[in-house]
Amino acid sequence: MTLHLAVSIDQPGVYEPAPYAESALLAERGALDFVTLGDSFGRPGADALAVLARVAPGTARIGLVPTVTTTHTEPFHVQAAVATLDWVSHGRAGWTVDVSATEAEARLFGRRHAAPPGELWREAGEVADVAARLWDSWEDDAEIRDVATGRFIDRDKLHYVDFEGGTFSVRGPSIVPRPPQGHPVTVVDATAPHARDTAARYADVALVRATGLAGADAARAELRAAAAEFGRAPDSLKVLADLTVDLGDGEAVVDLAERIASWHASGAVDGFHLRPAEPRRDLERIVNGTVALLQHRGLFRTFYPGSTLRDHLDLARPANRYAALSGDRHE
Template sequence: MPDRTILVTALHGAGWHPAAWRADPAVARDTTRLAHWRRVVVEQDRAGIDAVTLEDAFTAGPLDADGDLDTRTVVGRLDALLVASAVAPATRSVGLVPTVSVTHTEPFHVATGLQTLDHVSAGRAGWRIQVSPTTREAALFGRRSGGDPATLAAEAREVAEVVSRLWDSWDDDAIIRDVATGRFIDRDRIHDARFVGEHVSVHGASIVPRSPQGRPPVFALAHDDDAARLAVDTADVVLVTPGTSGPSGAVGGGGGVGAVRGVGAVGGVGLEARGALARVRHAEQAAGSATVRPVLADLAVLLGSSLAEAEDELAALDAASGSPYSGASDAAVLATTATGLVDRIADLRAIGYAGVRLRPLRTPADSTAIARQLVPALVTAGLRADPPSRPTVDLRTRLGIAPAVSRYAVPAQGVSS
């Protein structure tokens, strides 16, 4: 586990709360403007956030319980992978992790798109793997249904394997630029990523040279046992959605945490938080994996200058949307202060979490609060290093993940004297 807290911000439309756009109606227009996302991501970058994830789906917006577009929230979004590639040149150190579905997307396009992002960001690309189970998304591709969970998971495993093979298909030194022989590449250093599966198949190599990280780190959400097994099979970083602790949701001191979901507290954190982490570790053991993956807790947050202010603002958003967001969110919903959230993060770190992925309920209001209020508070608490003191490194290194060694790499031979 990294010796410091990993901090990731999850960016989604006008914010994760369906009524977030009502807090600032101008944001509803900005979500389809690249300049908006550049401003938001650059602020995270300057604050020293480790990575931002960019949500995406094939539908124009979130769906309601009936599978139709939820018109309470902002409809219309930009492609996450393209946004990440576009904002990369304006950033210096933040990891860029777009959500890219494996259900209706060709593995070749996934692989090359993410390789390109890794090149333009100089080694800061990641991939949040996601399946697309809804009938509405399937219909966009001429399919009648989204598929059963087991089939979707099997397809996801195959796509992840193909993408990994394509990423490895070029050796680091495949480009030789040999003027004497007129060869730009050494064909012996480019490999066939041949794979034939039940759902996908590929033949040949990537058309993009091996990127700075070799294989950008893969993130996956593990909200139940099946998802945990899929995450262990496909991902380098696992995201989980533990509940809040205590009947009142209060955690630690410093102003407390106003929480919407509550479960029994054990040692300062919820039983569900311990269980979510244990689920991933059990899946690793069952798979025979020697790798202990960083596990991040997903928390949906609204930050205020006081606990009362935060709770009032969340109540106003819930009233505007017609129902409490806690009933729809898979993650704990916390209305809190920066100091209160630091206490919550410290408790999660104490039981083995590598860090958190924070879902700002309002963007940019809460993403700005994360950058300007939470990060300094974490530094003061000793949970983060001061951003100016931290070197710029690739995303794998920043997350504490070992370098990616190509499956085609030939071990170096010793030199005898």
């Protein structure tokens, strides 16, 4: 089973793009699967998706996964922004789905009051669902760019999604062509109970916080079983342990490598998402210490075998749900 490693490049109070680009490049030198950048309506900070769009041209292989809040935002705009990140990164985009639960955050928009977590996560699942449908609303070869006839698009290969959710409806099609990956990678922090169904049903990667191997193993088993109940192949859901790491002590580099190796060897997790306690110091020690040790032992790759985030995660490129229907109609 392939070991997957990702790292947070959060840097509170930093608004310039250069430190984020430097962190992403450092993670890329270690051949990590992806970097994440958090975001929230509840604190000041640069827009994570916009920051990683700025970072994309300066990187070549690392996956880029910003947090995107689905509450109070328009699903159509959300999917278009994530699809655009996939285009500008040449197929390296993902998004971490999150919700906004406080009344103070709701007042920033003034559209509605805060809702219970269960309701918010059901809506988040519907946003993930309609996003995937909108990414499929252009078939891969919908763009024809025929100069002689002046035709840019084959309109028969654009599709209405006609989605009716609990709090929104979307007709479609998208304004952005189908992303290079088909669907950018969807990540959900499944630690909170209300988020687990959404993760099991829609996520490609689920993050779980566990203090021990037994807890991580139980969380992975629960999520994969739930995914199977939703009709998914369990292997299509990667479960990563989400750990905050403080590598101020020199011995902690070796201890972290041992923990990663033992948890992964046991089959408890598919990999790890690491959050440096001290961003600059600990990220450097993760890549040049922990990851280097794992690579030396042959437990983690030393180069990227593919070019997209789905390649890194051993995830297939999804088939277009509308292309088969379109083909049937033309037969």
